[in-house]
Amino acid sequence: MTDASMKVGYIAIVGRPNVGKSTLLNHLIGQKVSITSRKAQTTRHRITGIRTDADVQYIFVDTPGFQTQHQSALNRVMNRSVTQTLSNVDVVLFVIEVMRFDARDEKVLALLPRNRPVVLVLNKVDKVDDKEKLLPFIEKMSALFPFAAIVPVSAQRGGPQLDQLLQEIRSHLPEGTPMYGEDEITDRSERFLAAEIVREKVFRLSGDEVPYSVSVEIEKFEVEGKLRRIFAAIIVDRESQKPILIGKNGEKLKEMATQARKDMEKLFDGKVYLEVWVKVKGGWADDERALKSLGYD
Numbered sequence: 001m002t003d004a005s006m007k008v009g010y011i012a013i014v015g016r017p018n019v020g021k022s023t024l025l026n027h028l029i030g031q032k033v034s035i036t037s038r039k040a041q042t043t044r045h046r047i048t049g050i051r052t053d054a055d056v057q058y059i060f061v062d063t064p065g066f067q068t069q070h071q072s073a074l075n076r077v078m079n080r081s082v083t084q085t086l087s088n089v090d091v092v093l094f095v096i097e098v099m100r101f102d103a104r105d106e107k108v109l110a111l112l113p114r115n116r117p118v119v120l121v122l123n124k125v126d127k128v129d130d131k132e133k134l135l136p137f138i139e140k141m142s143a144l145f146p147f148a149a150i151v152p153v154s155a156q157r158g159g160p161q162l163d164q165l166l167q168e169i170r171s172h173l174p175e176g177t178p179m180y181g182e183d184e185i186t187d188r189s190e191r192f193l194a195a196e197i198v199r200e201k202v203f204r205l206s207g208d209e210v211p212y213s214v215s216v217e218i219e220k221f222e223v224e225g226k227l228r229r230i231f232a233a234i235i236v237d238r239e240s241q242k243p244i245l246i247g248k249n250g251e252k253l254k255e256m257a258t259q260a261r262k263d264m265e266k267l268f269d270g271k272v273y274l275e276v277w278v279k280v281k282g283g284w285a286d287d288e289r290a291l292k293s294l295g296y297d
């Protein structure tokens with residue numbers, strides 16, 4: 001299929017943690033693909049969201065939260081990933097919280113490419129009572145960088161501002177042939193998305209007690225007509241972290257699994273049977289589980 005009037009391109013979303021990048025992505029593609037959480041830094045994977053309209057295909061690249069507080073190896077890798085992402089896209093969306101521009105935003109600003117269009121997205125405008133204050137803020141921001149455009153939005157509420165943002169992005173995309181089918185919203189597998197959903201629930205429901213080293217592995221993913229059977233392991237480093245996730249009488253784990261299952265059913269548009277358990281990395285629990293799972297079918 002070659003269609004000269006079709007525009008196709010990559011868009012990176014950058015910004016310090018918690019400005020609403022994941023929320024924005026979810027609204028722009030109309031489905032919950034990237035994970036969001038009140039807790040900063042939950043997006044560790046590079047996630048691609050795809051939106052296909054009649055004459056344009058937007059391929060969104062979500063980047064890990066830009067970490068400016070600690071200089072761990074992980075954070076350095078994350079920052080490097082921001083830089084790499086930016087050198088491979090057609091448009092950069094730099095997201096900040098409207099009326100706020102702090103030292104952390106400044107560090108992200110320093111990474112922005114000069115040879116690509118950068119659109120400044122002022123998110124959370126719903127929090128601004130006095131809209132008159134907006135204009136001076138926009139003026140202040142436009143003096144900092146040659147932005148291609150400055151668009152105020154509420155990623156949470158959506159509305160016409162998001163259409164305006166899409167139009168703005170479209171104007172910077174090159175003409176091309178669509179790379180994905182119309183109904184594809186992500187090139188990530190359902191397996192990957194299932195793991196992301198479970199991981200989001202872990203962060204949402206266990207507050208600050210759980211370290212970022214927690215990961216989720218999908219050990220089995222079976223599809224039977226419209227039913228999906230998903231077996232997910234939450235992997236922790238130490239035995240002592242297990243009870244935090246499991247909770248009293250297993251209640252916390254049960255709640256995580258219930259919420260995750262509901263999200264999955266919405267996303268996959270079908271029934272989900274979900275089993276979630278906590279596993280200590282490299283521990284004996286692996287073997288026990290492996291044995292147990294043999295007898296499942």
Ligand SMILES: Nc1nc2c(ncn2[C@@H]2O[C@H](COP(=O)(O)OP(=O)(O)OP(=O)(O)O)[C@@H](O)[C@H]2O)c(=O)[nH]1
Pocket residue numbers: 015016017018019020021022023024035036037038039040041042043064065066123124125126127153154155156157
């Ligand atoms: N009031 C308001 N809150 C918003 C808006 N957009 C996002 N939020 C909230 O801001 C918080 C952070 O949103 P995320 O989308 O997880 O932020 P993020 O930038 O992806 O964060 P990291 O993954 O940590 O980099 C959540 O509690 C959102 O509900 C908005 O337009 N208005």
